[in-house]
Amino acid sequence: MLKKLILTVxxxxxxxxxxSVARAETIIPQSAxxxxxxxxxxxxxxxxGNILVMTGGGATPNVGQADGxxxxxxxxxxxxGFSLNFFGTSYTQFWANNNGNISFGGGISDFTPxxxxxxxxxVISPFFADVDTRNTLSGVMRLxxxxxxxxxxxxxxxxxxxxxxxxxxxxxxxxxxxGFAVPAGEGQIGxxxxxxxxxxxxxxGGTGGFGGDPAAVGFGNGAGDGQVLAGSTDDGISxxxxxxxxxxxxxxxxxxxxPPPTGVPxxxxxxxxxxxxxxxxxxxxxxxx
Numbered sequence: 063m064l065k066k067l068i069l070t071v072x073x074x075x076x077x078x079x080x081x082s083v084a085r086a087e088t089i090i091p092q093s094a095x096x097x098x099x100x101x102x103x104x105x106x107x108x109x110x111g112n113i114l115v116m117t118g119g120g121a122t123p124n125v126g127q128a129d130g131x132x133x134x135x136x137x138x139x140x141x142x143g144f145s146l147n148f149f150g151t152s153y154t155q156f157w158a159n160n161n162g163n164i165s166f167g168g169g170i171s172d173f174t175p176x177x178x179x180x181x182x183x184x185v186i187s188p189f190f191a192d193v194d195t196r197n198t199l200s201g202v203m204r205l206x207x208x209x210x211x212x213x214x215x216x217x218x219x220x221x222x223x224x225x226x227x228x229x230x231x232x233x234x235x236x237x238x239x240x241g242f243a244v245p246a247g248e249g250q251i252g253x254x255x256x257x258x259x260x261x262x263x264x265x266x267g268g269t270g271g272f273g274g275d276p277a278a279v280g281f282g283n284g285a286g287d288g289q290v291l292a293g294s295t296d297d298g299i300s301x302x303x304x305x306x307x308x309x310x311x312x313x314x315x316x317x318x319x320x321p322p323p324t325g326v327p328x329x330x331x332x333x334x335x336x337x338x339x340x341x342x343x344x345x346x347x348x349x350x351x
Contacts (some may be wrong), residue, residue, distance in 0.1 A: 069327075087178065090280065090291045092108040092321040097098050097308040101234045102307075103206065110216040110234070111206025111266060113159055120171035130202035133194045133223060135160045136169030136229040143301065144211050144239025148184060150285035158215055160195065160203060162277065163187040164235065167284075173223060174275050179282025188235045188253045191234035192223040192263025199227030211239035222271055223263035229271045231300070232256035248309040249309035249320040253279070258304035261297075272297070279303060281317050289317050 103110050110274035116125045116135025119206055130217040130279045138157030148166065157169040173192035180190035195202045205304035206214040215237075218310040219230040236252035244250060260271025267274020276299050280290035290309075293302045 064098050065261075066137055068112030075112075082190075087286070087288045087290060090289055090294050090308075092176050092317055095291075097305060098228070098254070098307045099305050101216065101232075101235065101256065101257060102252055103216070104253045106189075108208070110206075110218055111204045111207070111214060114203040114205050114215075116160060118169050118171070119160065120173070124196060129206075131200075132160055134171040134173055135194075136165075136171060137205075138169055140205070140237065142213060143207065144226055144241060145313060146237070146239060148186075149281075149287055149315045150196065150273055151184070151283070151315070153184070156213075157341050158205060159204060161193050162189040162216060162217060162233070164237075173263055175278035175295060178294045179280050179288035180278035181282060183284035184226065184268045185282050185284070186251065187235070187278050187280055187282075188233050188256075189217070189231065189277045189279060191231075191259070191261060192266050192268075193217060193220045193231075194223040194225050194263065196221050196225040200230065201232075211242035213237050222268075223265050226264070226271070229259035231258045231260060231272075232257065244311075245285065247309070249311040251317055252307060252311040253303070254307040255256065255305060258300040260328045261300035272300075276300070302351045304339070 080330040113130040113136045115128060115130055117131045117137050119125050119135030125135045132336050136157050136159040139155040140158060142154055142156055152168045153191065157165045159165055163170065163180055164186050170181055171348045172181060175190040180187040201219035204216045204218060214234060216234040217231065219232050221230055234254040238250045261276040262272055262274045262275025276297055278296055279294045279299060280288055282288035293299050311320050311321040
């Protein structure tokens with residue numbers, strides 16, 4: 063009996079030790095994406111907010127322009143207006159990064175995503191790729207904060223490096239605090255995509271917006287734990303997300319896909335409904351520590 067008890071304790075200690083160093087990366091199935099052709103702001107009205115002027119970044123000469131045009135810039139820190147539990151850590155500020163993501167703890171000027179989650183720091187990446195808004199055909203980043211407990215960041219018709227405007231991407235991030243009354247079928251984090259015409263910048267090995275190291279879509283805590291959409295950093299990711307959206311709820315700070323409501327939809331969600339959805343089934347793959 064004593065031997066069994068000792069063996070059990072040793073096994074539990076071993077599992078605990080392994081768990082403390084092993085990192086989990088959950089794959090979000092593409093079936094979680096819902097067909098749609100609108101931003102969230104198109105549904106609620108009120109527009110996409112104000113131009114974000116960059117306050118730092120890798121391309122210093124292009125940072126701080128009043129019209130928001132830049133390459134590799136970021137803006138922040140920006141107050142969330144609420145406390146966000148993200149992978150077990152609470153944040154009250156964020157950085158809005160031109161290259162398709164927001165981050166916590168500091169801005170990101172990196173233009174090529176590092177691994178499926180995009181970065182080696184806490185990040186939410188609707189589409190982490192080399193956005194370049196210097197071409198006058200490109201739009202710029204915008205931020206809307208007029209709704210309590212909610213921020214909306216939009217990359218509206220943005221081009222890609224090197225100052226290319228022949229193909230444009232339009233995508234939006236919705237982020238909500240714990241005080242937001244979430245409607246049925248929605249969540250605390252939303253990724254919304256309109257037309258997505260490119261996925262790689264010229265400096266990431268791309269030609270004409272494709273090839274090389276494509277965009278990352280997902281979340282990461284900077285320590286190896288993350289949630290990534292199947293196809294993230296693979297060729298074709300722009301076509302996968304184009305004209306779709308997806309909502310996530312936070313379970314102890316971890317994003318979990320939300321299925322669309324069944325039955326009669328809420329008025330604010332009517333335009334969001336697509337075909338049938340079978341979600342929450344993913345698989346865990348262990349990444350290197």
